[in-house]
Amino acid sequence: MTRRAMVLLGGPDSGKTNFIGRLWSALDARKGALVAVGQPDDIRFVLDTADHLFQGHFAPRTQVTDGRRDFEITVAPAAGGAEADILLPDVHGELWRKAVISSEIPTEWMNELEGADGALLFVRIGSDLNVRPLDWVVSRALLQRFGHNEDQVTLPTQVMLCEMVRFLELSLKKRPDGTNPRLSLVVAAWDAVDVGKFAQGPVAYIKREYPMLAGKLADTQKLEVKVFGLSIVGGDLTADDAFRAEYLEAGMDGHGWVATQEANGGWQKNPDLTLPVAWVLGF
Ligand SMILES: Nc1nc2c(ncn2[C@@H]2O[C@H](COP(=O)(O)OP(=O)(O)O)[C@@H](O)[C@H]2O)c(=O)[nH]1
Numbered sequence: 001m002t003r004r005a006m007v008l009l010g011g012p013d014s015g016k017t018n019f020i021g022r023l024w025s026a027l028d029a030r031k032g033a034l035v036a037v038g039q040p041d042d043i044r045f046v047l048d049t050a051d052h053l054f055q056g057h058f059a060p061r062t063q064v065t066d067g068r069r070d071f072e073i074t075v076a077p078a079a080g081g082a083e084a085d086i087l088l089p090d091v092h093g094e095l096w097r098k099a100v101i102s103s104e105i106p107t108e109w110m111n112e113l114e115g116a117d118g119a120l121l122f123v124r125i126g127s128d129l130n131v132r133p134l135d136w137v138v139s140r141a142l143l144q145r146f147g148h149n150e151d152q153v154t155l156p157t158q159v160m161l162c163e164m165v166r167f168l169e170l171s172l173k174k175r176p177d178g179t180n181p182r183l184s185l186v187v188a189a190w191d192a193v194d195v196g197k198f199a200q201g202p203v204a205y206i207k208r209e210y211p212m213l214a215g216k217l218a219d220t221q222k223l224e225v226k227v228f229g230l231s232i233v234g235g236d237l238t239a240d241d242a243f244r245a246e247y248l249e250a251g252m253d254g255h256g257w258v259a260t261q262e263a264n265g266g267w268q269k270n271p272d273l274t275l276p277v278a279w280v281l282g283f
């Protein structure tokens with residue numbers, strides 16, 4: 001069997017853990033492009049997250065001390081075909097942030113990055129922890145100046161995202177067919193945008209909010225990139241009581257979607273939450 005590792009990265013509070021929990025439920029429900037083959041070994045944290053979602057709550061933020069947890073599972077294309085073992089390490093966003101500030105990736109993650117041929121990069125609408133863009137030159141100078149005192153640096157989110165993309169360019173390996181590694185850029189909490197922004201799509205959102213990241217991704221010769229909007233249950237369980245009541249009534253199945261771009265350029269909600277992973281695998 002092919003072992004296909006991919007990395008999951010993004011800043012703190014960007015939606016990574018909730019996605020992993022929801023992804024497991026979607027793989028297990030066997031209705032998407034990608035289905036689970038058997039039961040993974042140790043997925044207690046994934047089940048915990050899924051449980052929170054079942055009960056109508058987003059999973060609470062991961063504690064820094066948790067460090068890293070892996071979700072490892074065998075998947076196959078629903079249409080039939082070769083199985084793949086995928087490894088999705090959920091590294092706490094704070095640890096990525098520190099790695100970017102110090103320009104040093106722990107050896108253990110470096111091995112993970114070098115063994116992977118794809119990645120999912122998360123940003124989230126409305127995160128309190130999104131740090132507004134600063135001038136790149138100023139940010140660079142800040143990084144150099146405070147590089148050894150990492151807790152004092154407020155790293156602008158887009159500087160961090162660009163550095164993460166640079167890590168990926170440097171370390172991901174080619175796909176088994178010799179083509180460039182794939183990166184799904186996932187804009188989480190896409191249910192939080194209004195109809196007009198939804199129609200413009202997450203690519204336009206990235207260009208507007210993170211122009212430097214958009215530029216970096218447009219220029220890269222080393223990665224194949226696709227952008228998705230994501231809503232893990234189709235609405236906001238924290239702030240929207242009417243939505244939460246309807247969700248609790250109907251259950252999680254059928255809730256949640258991925259926004260994908262159609263051939264005509266328009267954006268559609270697709271109920272298949274496995275798509276960002278299936279695309280990275282090429283399934
Ligand atoms: N409205 C909405 N909020 C979300 C969604 N996904 C995540 N969130 C919010 O984002 C917070 C952080 O998500 P989490 O998965 O813990 O992020 P992580 O720190 O990257 O693992 C959650 O507590 C939710 O409040 C979504 O699809 N829709």
Ligand SMILES: [Mg+2]
Nearest residue numbers: 016017061062
């Ligand atoms: Mg987390």
